[in-house]
Structure formats: C-alpha cells, structure tokens
Amino acid sequence: MQELKKDWWKDEVIYQIYPKSFNDSNGDGIGDLNGIRQKLPYLKELGVTMIWICPIFKSPMHDNGYDIADYEGIDPQFGTMADFDLLLEDANKMDIKIILDLVVNHTSDEHEWFQKALADKNSKYRDYYIFKEGKERPNNWRSQFGGSAWEKVEGEDVYYLHLFGKEQPDLNWENPELRQEIYAMINRWLEKGVAGFRIDSITFIKKDQDFASLPADGADGLVSCKSKTRNRPGIGEFLNELKRETFEKYNCITVGEASGVDYQDYEEFIGKDGYFSMIFDFHYADIDVESGTDWFKRSHWQVKDFKALLEQSQETIQKAGWAANFIENHDQPRALSKLVHKDYQNTNSACGIAALYFFLRGTPFIYQGQELGMLNAERTHIDEFDDISSIDNFYRGMAEGYSEKEALHFVNLRSRDNTRTPMPWNNEKFGGFSQNQPWLEMTQEYPKINTQNSIVLNFYKKMVDLRQTSEISSILINGTIEFLSNVPENVIAYVREYQNERVYSFTNLGTNVEEITWPKEIEQLFVDTHENESDKAKNVLLPYQSVLFK
Incomplete structure (x- = not known):
C-alpha cells in the first residue's frame, strides 16, 4: 500500500460491521470472519474504503463482545486468528482498510x-480493577445498564465497580502497570496491520477518586454514575499518554466514542494535537430521548431541535477538528424509524435522510443495513430481546410507573437489537444470512428489504461515488460547511465551499411540502431523492426530499 499522508482518514468512507449479524459462512446461525471475507466484493462495489468491525475477541458475550476475556484471541464463534489474517490480507488486496x-x-x-x-x-491484579472494602456498597451509583454499579465479591466484605454490566468490571486506569499492559496489546494489533481503532466508552476511564454518593435521580434510589465517572478532570493525562505510547507511532486512525464531552473541550479531543482523529457526537443522534440511557424519557423532538443540534455539532467540530458523521450504529435504532414520520417510512425518505447526513463535513460512516433503508423490528414480548440494555429499560420503565405495554413500546423504539438483526442479503428464509435459525430473529422472516435490486443501496453507491471520485469530490471532502438560515423551519440547508466552488444541500425533514427560495439558479443537480415525483420548475421540496446542487 502507498505511504499515507498524515490526515489520510479524511478521505475515507467507513462501513460498520456487527460481525454476529453480517454473514454466516458455516451455518451455525452466527456471522463470522469468513462471512465478512465472502462479502468483501459487495463492500468494494458499494465504494467503502474501510470497515470497522465490532468486537471479535474472546468473550462470554454478556454484552455481545464488549466484555472482552482475551484481547488477543478471536472468539471461536467468529473463527480463528488465521481467519482474521486472511480477512486482513484479502481486504488489503482490495484497498479496504480494517479498524477494530x-x-x-x-x-x-x-x-x-x-x-x-x-x-x-494480595496479587498485583487486585489493583488492575477497582475494589472497595466494606459491608455496604461504597456509594449509590447506578450502572449504565441499571442496578448498582457495585457487585459484592463472594466470601469477602469487598465490592468491585462496574459502570456497565456486572460481568464487565472496570479497569483501574490509576495503575501505571495496567496502562502499560494495555498499550503493549494495542501496539501488537497495530504491528499486525490494522489501520486503527474505534474506541469504546473511552470517556469513562477516569473516575472521581472520592467515590462519593449523590442525591438519587430515580425510583430505585440510585443516581446515574455519569457525573462522577464520565469525562472527569484529569482524563487528559491518560488520553495523552495513550496516544503517545500507541497511536502516534503508527499514523493510524482513532475514532473515540466520546459521550459526555462538552463542546468547549472538543479541541482537546480532536484539535491539531488532540487525543483522537475524530469522535462521534451524540447530541443530535440521541434526539429522541432526554437521556441516552433512560429510554422511557422521550423527548418529543421537532425538526427545529434536530436542526439546531446538527448545526451546533458541525460548526463546533469545524472549529476544533474533524467529524465522524453517522445516523445509525450498533447502539442506535434504525434511522428511518427514528427520524421519519411513520406514514413516510419508504425508499425515498431513506434516501432523503441519507443525503442529509452524508454530505456533511467529516468522514461518513455507514452501518450495515442502513444502505438498504432498513426499519426497526417490532417485538411483542420482552423475552424476544437479546440486548441487556433493552431488558433493563423495560423493567426500569415499569418501576417508573409505566404499564407493561408502554415499557415495551419504549424498548421497541430504542432497542439496540433493532440494528443487530441479521443482514438481509435476499428474500429467502433467514434472508440469505444463514442456512439455519439465526442467533437473533430477523427484522422480517422473508425480508422485503434486502440487497437485491435495492433502490436505496444504489443511491448509497451514487453518494459514495460523488464524494470519492466526482468533479465535486474535493468540495465534499475538503470544503467548509455553513448552514443557511433563510429556509423554512423543517428544512435543513447547508453550503459546502472549497477554493471558491460551492455545492448546496437542501433537505425537507418534515411532512409538509415546503416552498423554497433557492440561493442561486440551479446550474447542475447532483442528487434529487424524489426525482420521479418532483417538478423542477416549482420551488418546493416534498416531505423528506433532499437535493444536492451546484
């Protein structure tokens, strides 16, 4: 491969793979590394230049691989290290990079x-984690997945901290020996040839060392752990050391899952000397709930709210560094179900919301199935869910006074299982994902939405092509972004500019036809998501229509 320039990752289009649900090569109902390798030609044709693979390490799978038992072993359900090496080799031949x-x-x-x-x-490993002695729990912190963040050690008056599931004990980053072990492991993966990492829950590594209780914020008498454990003072020392000891040596890409970072701190995270290449901003992604973890606290958002958050996000990141743009991932519901009114959840609208985000300033991320315009699954009983967070939210919703039906409704809207259902490759039973019953029910048993003759998929190919290889590529990759204010409330419009060349994006994110005054006469139209329905002579945008023009 050719030598990469310093900020090479600005030119990429990244595709996120949830390996358990992508493609099953051996008929056990679970996606695997060889399944990904079989689909590399599909990814190449889509136009993506990099794949991010969710955890494939050895794990008991209490949180679907985000509970790692061996950082340098592949979980047998996904294959072997030899399978990974083959995948890496074949991907390299196709100029597709891999991040983990x-x-x-x-x-x-x-x-x-x-x-x-x-x-x-008395072993040194006791200090690799956070243990506290005492007959009672050290404080009233609630874990991210519900219940106390402290679990008792059997046979001892000792508790250990877990900010997520009780099967996920937190590492003690205050211990320098532990940190060096982590850095050595990261460097071995980079030596192997991975292009970098998406870094999970990284803003939680620094905890307030007083471990103090706070006033309860729920019916359970507990308080969210976030205000004492997320993005706390002193985290910068850890993140600078992590970068210095690992990432900086390899010119790799780093994408931080940096929830809870204030906009005023973005420069530290993604500036010229920032900790990461880019970070995900969840301010607009979590528009549908007041808190990312309490799904029963619905926000009843309007387009103007989403527009304000998106604008603030893009303008802040433009000043500070580079954006990782997304509308779906393994923790989010399907974007079409979340952002579009039920009566308009169709092919055209899937293309409309795609065009809205894809041409923003930053690196676009596509989550598997998003490029087909997939919808949320509808489950009728809590037993049908696999996701640990869905089950917790169901019972917490009822504890907060909602009925079983209401609690199930909230979970259906927001469940992480919505994007974890098996990828539908065709309209056969199990969608061509597997010959046998998948580990999680399909969104539809004989999927109407799949990769065969998909209008949305072809539209994504067109968007990737426009960004990567067209006459306006340099504008879409390198251009500045400025949002336009003289548009109707439900219209999101921005201009991308580079070397005095401009392209405009207009999207109607509402259900009414909106009248538009175009900034200038349309010279060249690159995208029109509703081209078969709209009349170019009229200055209107149909519901969920998006246009990109010069």
Whole structure:
C-alpha cells in the first residue's frame, strides 16, 4: 500500500460491521470472519474504503463482545486468528482498510486479570480493577445498564465497580502497570496491520477518586454514575499518554466514542494535537430521548431541535477538528424509524435522510443495513430481546410507573437489537444470512428489504461515488460547511465551499411540502431523492426530499 499522508482518514468512507449479524459462512446461525471475507466484493462495489468491525475477541458475550476475556484471541464463534489474517490480507488486496473496536474501560469478569484478582486479594491484579472494602456498597451509583454499579465479591466484605454490566468490571486506569499492559496489546494489533481503532466508552476511564454518593435521580434510589465517572478532570493525562505510547507511532486512525464531552473541550479531543482523529457526537443522534440511557424519557423532538443540534455539532467540530458523521450504529435504532414520520417510512425518505447526513463535513460512516433503508423490528414480548440494555429499560420503565405495554413500546423504539438483526442479503428464509435459525430473529422472516435490486443501496453507491471520485469530490471532502438560515423551519440547508466552488444541500425533514427560495439558479443537480415525483420548475421540496446542487 502507498505511504499515507498524515490526515489520510479524511478521505475515507467507513462501513460498520456487527460481525454476529453480517454473514454466516458455516451455518451455525452466527456471522463470522469468513462471512465478512465472502462479502468483501459487495463492500468494494458499494465504494467503502474501510470497515470497522465490532468486537471479535474472546468473550462470554454478556454484552455481545464488549466484555472482552482475551484481547488477543478471536472468539471461536467468529473463527480463528488465521481467519482474521486472511480477512486482513484479502481486504488489503482490495484497498479496504480494517479498524477494530477497542474496549479498554473494562474487561469481562472472565479475563485472566480479573480471575487472578479474585483468586488472591494480595496479587498485583487486585489493583488492575477497582475494589472497595466494606459491608455496604461504597456509594449509590447506578450502572449504565441499571442496578448498582457495585457487585459484592463472594466470601469477602469487598465490592468491585462496574459502570456497565456486572460481568464487565472496570479497569483501574490509576495503575501505571495496567496502562502499560494495555498499550503493549494495542501496539501488537497495530504491528499486525490494522489501520486503527474505534474506541469504546473511552470517556469513562477516569473516575472521581472520592467515590462519593449523590442525591438519587430515580425510583430505585440510585443516581446515574455519569457525573462522577464520565469525562472527569484529569482524563487528559491518560488520553495523552495513550496516544503517545500507541497511536502516534503508527499514523493510524482513532475514532473515540466520546459521550459526555462538552463542546468547549472538543479541541482537546480532536484539535491539531488532540487525543483522537475524530469522535462521534451524540447530541443530535440521541434526539429522541432526554437521556441516552433512560429510554422511557422521550423527548418529543421537532425538526427545529434536530436542526439546531446538527448545526451546533458541525460548526463546533469545524472549529476544533474533524467529524465522524453517522445516523445509525450498533447502539442506535434504525434511522428511518427514528427520524421519519411513520406514514413516510419508504425508499425515498431513506434516501432523503441519507443525503442529509452524508454530505456533511467529516468522514461518513455507514452501518450495515442502513444502505438498504432498513426499519426497526417490532417485538411483542420482552423475552424476544437479546440486548441487556433493552431488558433493563423495560423493567426500569415499569418501576417508573409505566404499564407493561408502554415499557415495551419504549424498548421497541430504542432497542439496540433493532440494528443487530441479521443482514438481509435476499428474500429467502433467514434472508440469505444463514442456512439455519439465526442467533437473533430477523427484522422480517422473508425480508422485503434486502440487497437485491435495492433502490436505496444504489443511491448509497451514487453518494459514495460523488464524494470519492466526482468533479465535486474535493468540495465534499475538503470544503467548509455553513448552514443557511433563510429556509423554512423543517428544512435543513447547508453550503459546502472549497477554493471558491460551492455545492448546496437542501433537505425537507418534515411532512409538509415546503416552498423554497433557492440561493442561486440551479446550474447542475447532483442528487434529487424524489426525482420521479418532483417538478423542477416549482420551488418546493416534498416531505423528506433532499437535493444536492451546484
């Protein structure tokens, strides 16, 4: 491969793979590494230049691989290290880079370090995690997945901290020896040839060392752990050291899952000397709920709210550094179900919301199935859910006074299982994902939405092509962004400019036909998501219509 320039990742289009649900090559109902390898030609044809693979490491799968038992072993359900090496080799031949999910806030409770910590309270591994002595829990912090963030150690008056599931004990980043072990592991992966990492829950690695309780914020008498454990003072020392000891040596890409970072701190995270290449901004992604973790607190948002958040996000990031633009991932519901009114959830609208985000300033991320315009699954009983967070939110919703039906409704809207359903490759039983019953029910048993003759898929190919290889590529990759204010409330419009060349994006995110005054006469139209329905002579945008023009 050719030598990469310093900020090479600005030119990429990244495709996120949830390996368990992408493609099953051996008929066990679980997607695997060889399944990904079989679909590399599909990804190449789509036009993506990099794939991000969710965790494939050895894991008991309490949180679908985000509970890692061995950072340098492949989980048998996904294959072997030899399978990974083959995937890496074949992807390189197609000029497709691979990044992995890095989870270093916590491990699995089955990790060797934690097992040694439990076996001997005097071993050095006890200090690799956060243990507190006492007959009572150290404080009233609630974990991200519900319930106390402290779990008692059997046979001892000792508790350990887990900000996520109880099977995911938090690592003690205050311990310098632990940090060096983590850095050495990261460097071995980079030596192997991965292009970098998406870094999970990284803003949780610094905890307030007073471990103090706070006033309860829920019916359970507990308080969200976030205000004492997320993006806390002193985290910068850890993140600078992490970058210096690993990423900086390899010219790799780093994408931080940096929830809870104030806009005023973005320069530290993604500026010229920032910790990461880019970070995900969840301010607009979590528009539908008041809190990313309490799904029963619905926000009843309007387009003007979404527009204001998107504008603030893009303008802040433009000043500070580079954006990772997304509308779906493995923790979010399907964008078409979330952003579009039920009566308009169709092919055209899927293209409309795609064009709205894809041409923003930054690197676009596509999550598997998003390029087909997939919708949320509708489940009728809590037993049909696999996601640990969905189950917690169902019972918490009822504890907060909602009926079983209401609690199930909230979970259906927001469940992480919505985007974790198996990828539909065709309209056969199990959607061509597997010959046998998949690990999680399909969104539809004989999917109407699949990769065969998909209008939305062809539209994504066109968008990727426009960004990567067209006459306006340099504008879409390098251009500045400015949002236009003299448009109707439900219209989101922005201009991208580079070397005095401009392209305009207009999207109607509402259900009414909106009258538009175009900034200038349309010279060249690159995208019109409703071209078969709209009349170019009229100055209107149909519901969920998006246009890109010069």
